[in-house]
Amino acid sequence: MTTFDVEAFRQRERSEGFPAYYNGWLHLAASAAVMLGLCAWSLTQLQDVRAWEWGMLPLVALLGNGAVFFIHRDLLHRRRRGARFAYYMHSDVHHKFFTYEHIVCQRVRDLHAVLFPVWVVLLVLGGINLVGWFLLQQLVSANCAWFLMFGSSAYFLTYEVFHTASHLRDDHPLLIFPPFRYMRAHHRLHHAHSRMHSKNFNIIYPLGDILAGTFVREQDS
Ligand SMILES: [Zn+2]
Ligand SMILES: [Zn+2]
Numbered sequence: 001m002t003t004f005d006v007e008a009f010r011q012r013e014r015s016e017g018f019p020a021y022y023n024g025w026l027h028l029a030a031s032a033a034v035m036l037g038l039c040a041w042s043l044t045q046l047q048d049v050r051a052w053e054w055g056m057l058p059l060v061a062l063l064g065n066g067a068v069f070f071i072h073r074d075l076l077h078r079r080r081r082g083a084r085f086a087y088y089m090h091s092d093v094h095h096k097f098f099t100y101e102h103i104v105c106q107r108v109r110d111l112h113a114v115l116f117p118v119w120v121v122l123l124v125l126g127g128i129n130l131v132g133w134f135l136l137q138q139l140v141s142a143n144c145a146w147f148l149m150f151g152s153s154a155y156f157l158t159y160e161v162f163h164t165a166s167h168l169r170d171d172h173p174l175l176i177f178p179p180f181r182y183m184r185a186h187h188r189l190h191h192a193h194s195r196m197h198s199k200n201f202n203i204i205y206p207l208g209d210i211l212a213g214t215f216v217r218e219q220d221s
Contacts, residue, residue, distance in 0.1 A: 006097070010097055017112075034121055038149055045142075047142070060155060064159075075087070105168065111164070124156065125153055129149050183206075
C-alpha cells in the first residue's frame with residue numbers, strides 16, 4: 001500500500017482549505033444553537049400528547065439510522081452527479097484528514113473537517129421538516145409533526161456529538177461514556193482507507209450496518 005502523508009495533507013488543508021476567519025468554537029456553537037433551538041421550539045408546541053404519539057420518537061430514531069446509513073454509503077462514498085460537494089467534503093477531505101492511524105482531531109480548528117457546515121444542517125432539517133411537518137400536520141396530528149421536528153433535530157445533534165467524540169483522543173474524559181467508546185472503535189475501522197467505501201457507515205448505533213452486512217469489528221478485521 002502506498003503511504004499517504006496525513007500530516008502534509010492536514011497542513012495544506014488548514015492553510016488552503018479552511019477559511020482564514022474559521023473558528024471551531026463558533027461553528028460548534030452555531031450548529032448546537034440551531035439544533036437545540038429547534039428541539040426547544042418543537043417541545044413548546046406539544047399539546048395534550050396521546051400515548052401513541054410518543055411512538056414518533058423511536059420511529060424517527062430508526063429512520064435516522066437508515067438515512068445516515070444510506071446517505072453515508074451511497075452519497076458520501078459514491079460519486080453522484082449533483083452531489084459532488086458531499087463526496088468531496090467527506091471522501092476527499094474528511095477521510096484524508098482522518099485515517100485509522102490518525103483518527104484524532106488535534107485542535108478545535110480541525111472541527112472544520114469534522115462538523116457539517118451550518119448551511120447543510122439548515123438545508124437537511126429544513127427539507128425534512130418543511131415536507132414532513134406539513135404532511136404529518138395534515139394527515140396524522142400536530143403533535144406528530146412537532147415530534148418529527150424534535151426527533152430529527154435531536155438525531156442530527158446526537159450524530160454530530162457521536163462523530164466528534166469518535167475523533168477525540170482515546171484518553172479524553174468524554175470517552176468514559178461507553179457508547180462513545182464503542183462507536184469510536186466502530187468509526188475508526190471505517191476510517192481505514194481499505195474499508196471506507198464498504199464498512200461501518202453508522203455513527204450513533206450500528207443497526208444499518210448489521211442489517212446490511214457491512215458491520216465489522218476490530219477482532220474480525
Ligand atoms: Zn469520521
Ligand atoms: Zn465515511
